[in-house]
Amino acid sequence: MEQSSLLLKKQLADMRRVPVDGFSAGLVDDNDIYKWEVLVIGPPDTLYEGGFFKAILDFPRDYPQKPPKMKFISEIWHPNIDKEGNVCISILHDPGDDKWGYERPEERWLPVHTVETILLSVISMLTDPNFESPANVDAAKMQRENYAEFKKKVAQCVRRSQEE
Amino acid sequence: MATESALIKVHVKSPSNKYDVEIAADASVSELKDKVLVFVPTANKEQVCIIYTGKILKDEETLTQHKIADGHTVHLVIRNQARPTPAPAAATPTASSAPSSNPTPSSQPNPTNNPFAAMGGMGSPADILNNPDAMRSVMDNPITQQLLGNPEFMRTIIQSNPQFQALIERNPEVGHILNDPNVMRQTMEMIRNPNMFQEMMRNHDQAIRNLQGIPGGEAALERLYNDVQEPLLNSATNSLSGNPFASLRGDQSSEPRVDRAGQENNEALPNPWASNANQATNNQSNNRSADFNSLLDSPGISSLMEQMMSNPSMQASMFSPEVINSIRQNMSNNPGLIDSIVGQIPSARDNPQISEGIRRSFPQMLNMMSDPSVMEAMRNPRVSEAFRQIQEGFSTLRREAPQLLNLFQAGAMGGGAFGSDANASSAGANSANGLADLFNSMNMGGGRPSSTAAPVNPEQTYASQLEQLQSMGFSDRARNVAALTATFGDLNAAVERLLNSP
Numbered sequence A: 001m002e003q004s005s006l007l008l009k010k011q012l013a014d015m016r017r018v019p020v021d022g023f024s025a026g027l028v029d030d031n032d033i034y035k036w037e038v039l040v041i042g043p044p045d046t047l048y049e050g051g052f053f054k055a056i057l058d059f060p061r062d063y064p065q066k067p068p069k070m071k072f073i074s075e076i077w078h079p080n081i082d083k084e085g086n087v088c089i090s091i092l093h094d095p096g097d098d099k100w101g102y103e104r105p106e107e108r109w110l111p112v113h114t115v116e117t118i119l120l121s122v123i124s125m126l127t128d129p130n131f132e133s134p135a136n137v138d139a140a141k142m143q144r145e146n147y148a149e150f151k152k153k154v155a156q157c158v159r160r161s162q163e164e
Numbered sequence B: 001m002a003t004e005s006a007l008i009k010v011h012v013k014s015p016s017n018k019y020d021v022e023i024a025a026d027a028s029v030s031e032l033k034d035k036v037l038v039f040v041p042t043a044n045k046e047q048v049c050i051i052y053t054g055k056i057l058k059d060e061e062t063l064t065q066h067k068i069a070d071g072h073t074v075h076l077v078i079r080n081q082a083r084p085t086p087a088p089a090a091a092t093p094t095a096s097s098a099p100s101s102n103p104t105p106s107s108q109p110n111p112t113n114n115p116f117a118a119m120g121g122m123g124s125p126a127d128i129l130n131n132p133d134a135m136r137s138v139m140d141n142p143i144t145q146q147l148l149g150n151p152e153f154m155r156t157i158i159q160s161n162p163q164f165q166a167l168i169e170r171n172p173e174v175g176h177i178l179n180d181p182n183v184m185r186q187t188m189e190m191i192r193n194p195n196m197f198q199e200m201m202r203n204h205d206q207a208i209r210n211l212q213g214i215p216g217g218e219a220a221l222e223r224l225y226n227d228v229q230e231p232l233l234n235s236a237t238n239s240l241s242g243n244p245f246a247s248l249r250g251d252q253s254s255e256p257r258v259d260r261a262g263q264e265n266n267e268a269l270p271n272p273w274a275s276n277a278n279q280a281t282n283n284q285s286n287n288r289s290a291d292f293n294s295l296l297d298s299p300g301i302s303s304l305m306e307q308m309m310s311n312p313s314m315q316a317s318m319f320s321p322e323v324i325n326s327i328r329q330n331m332s333n334n335p336g337l338i339d340s341i342v343g344q345i346p347s348a349r350d351n352p353q354i355s356e357g358i359r360r361s362f363p364q365m366l367n368m369m370s371d372p373s374v375m376e377a378m379r380n381p382r383v384s385e386a387f388r389q390i391q392e393g394f395s396t397l398r399r400e401a402p403q404l405l406n407l408f409q410a411g412a413m414g415g416g417a418f419g420s421d422a423n424a425s426s427a428g429a430n431s432a433n434g435l436a437d438l439f440n441s442m443n444m445g446g447g448r449p450s451s452t453a454a455p456v457n458p459e460q461t462y463a464s465q466l467e468q469l470q471s472m473g474f475s476d477r478a479r480n481v482a483a484l485t486a487t488f489g490d491l492n493a494a495v496e497r498l499l500n501s502p
Helices: A003-017 A116-128 A138-143 A149-162 B029-037 B091-101 B124-130 B131-140 B142-148 B151-157 B162-170 B172-177 B181-192 B193-211 B215-242 B260-268 B272-279 B289-295 B301-310 B310-316 B321-333 B336-344 B348-349 B353-370 B372-377 B381-401 B401-416 B419-425 B430-445 B449-453 B461-470 B475-485 B489-502
Strands: A024-027 A035-041 A052-058 A070-074 B006-012 B017-024 B048-052 B073-076
Touching: A003 A024, A003 A116, A003 B489, A024 A116, A024 B048, A035 A116, A035 B073, A035 B321, A052 A116, A138 A149, B006 B029, B017 B091, B029 B048, B321 B372, B461 B475, B475 B489
Parallel strands: B006 B073
Antiparallel strands: A024 A035, A035 A052, A052 A070, B006 B017, B048 B073
16 A cells, blocks of 8 residues: 555544544545545634534645645635635645745745644744735635625634534 | 443644544534534634545544544535524434433333334334335435444444344354444345345355355254254344344233244254254264364264364364264264265265274274363364364365266265374374375475465565555655565555554
8 A cells, every 4th residue: 555545544533533633634534545525613712613614635645755645625715726615725735835935935835744744834824825826816805805705704714613 | 331432533624723622532523513513613613624535524424434533634625604503403413412411212111213114104113114115215215324324323323232242142153243334234134124134134044055065064053053053043032032122112912923034044044953853863862063063964064163163162172082982982972973974975884994994993083082282282273273174175175076086085074074093193094194295295295385475574675665655655665565575566555554553
């Protein structure tokens, strides 16, 4: 069996025993170690507090050389999450140099990252959006220009996530 | 009878706090929420949200279902009460608490304790049992499914039924079956799904037909019949008429009920004694001898051996002095018996030399068997193992080289059935000696490769695997070495092992 699946199995077992604050992770299907189901708990003292946002982590076979893809299934309104739910953070970008020069190589994917470090980054992203490279331009614009509307929109998502 | 299942400790982690909750291992999520509410008095139950492995747990699910075990941590989120809470779902908690509150439903024949009473408007129980459609709809009812999905509860029902209790007391092996949650689940699944039910029945019949076809199948059926079917049917027909829920119903009316499962089974498992007893021409005077007559008549003595090897207690009873003595008496009282045995062996029938050899060796074997030291040897588990290997080798031979088998067949009946005795006493005909050599070489080949394959220095042998384990974050070198040694260097198995051990 490949190293990737062994590594993921270890992470899964660790997480079952000692889960990390702020999210809960498991497999979508017990037979597929490469597809993880994550429930991100809206961080306290943010607009997202009280929400549970479901996401799928899709690991490539050559993990940890390459990063997984993360996609929110629950509707979530955030500058760094595009409208399809794809999460856009630097540590999930393929390793190497950024062709636009925004990100330094050490900010991008590194094989040391685990589900835990990825999710912690995502949670901190929910707390502090990065306006430099918005994936959802409308959300970024709304947050800057019409914060009240932005708040309302996020609250809507939080409410919807609770109903699931 | 364990009505109280073990308590486990579950850590509940909220964004701001951490609580420890003690709860039954098979409790429902709803029960867990009740316990959590003690710590969070401000919240009401609808606001409590338990999350585990990426999923929001639903009230009616159980902890076992999500594999939440002792020491595991679940997340707790209290929803904000911005929106109007929906009307409290009253039905679920009552249903889920039923198993624990009614540990002995049948001891108090009270309609309110009947779990099926919850399903009103279903018609009377007798109607349901007579009508497969109604039965199915009962089985499809979520309340029933929940009840039946709980093996602990099913066990309680069964164990509190006096007929079943008696049955289990007499036949511990049946008790094991009823204690096996998998078997229970399968049975329930089967009842629920008519197609599966029919399929199972068909498979069952087919399997038995196949069994009868292979040499020795009869012997296996006989044992099955004696050990399971007969006591089951006996106890069932006594008063239960095959319906384990009979005593659960408040009314104990004695109207006859149709039980499809019982009847089908009855047909599917033919009573081997019946046919053989008719064939047995003499010695009807003594029950035991009749048994042995038919047993020895069966062409499948070798398969009987197989059965015995896998069942030490049966083996012990087979070789108990009384049994051996009774065989001997039987033999001396009835000289025709050996002839009839020999007549059952095709190659012996055609070859007077072989049949003569068997005839001569039989009394000697029996003498040997009454020797305590031989009996001791027969009970030795390693000897049993050797027997098993012989049997295995033989079946391989049958598969791979049937032409070879014909050569040995006569010896096999004499030597195979009572293998080691034939070898030791050289009582068998000459052909048995060749067979003994063959067995010896087979035993050698199928010996214990594991003992020779043990590496001298595991750290050296598994250096590359050790390195990989290290790189995956398994830092305890001693444990890594132990795991690799135990798995013979299989990295995947070693990781599995390391992860599963705390």
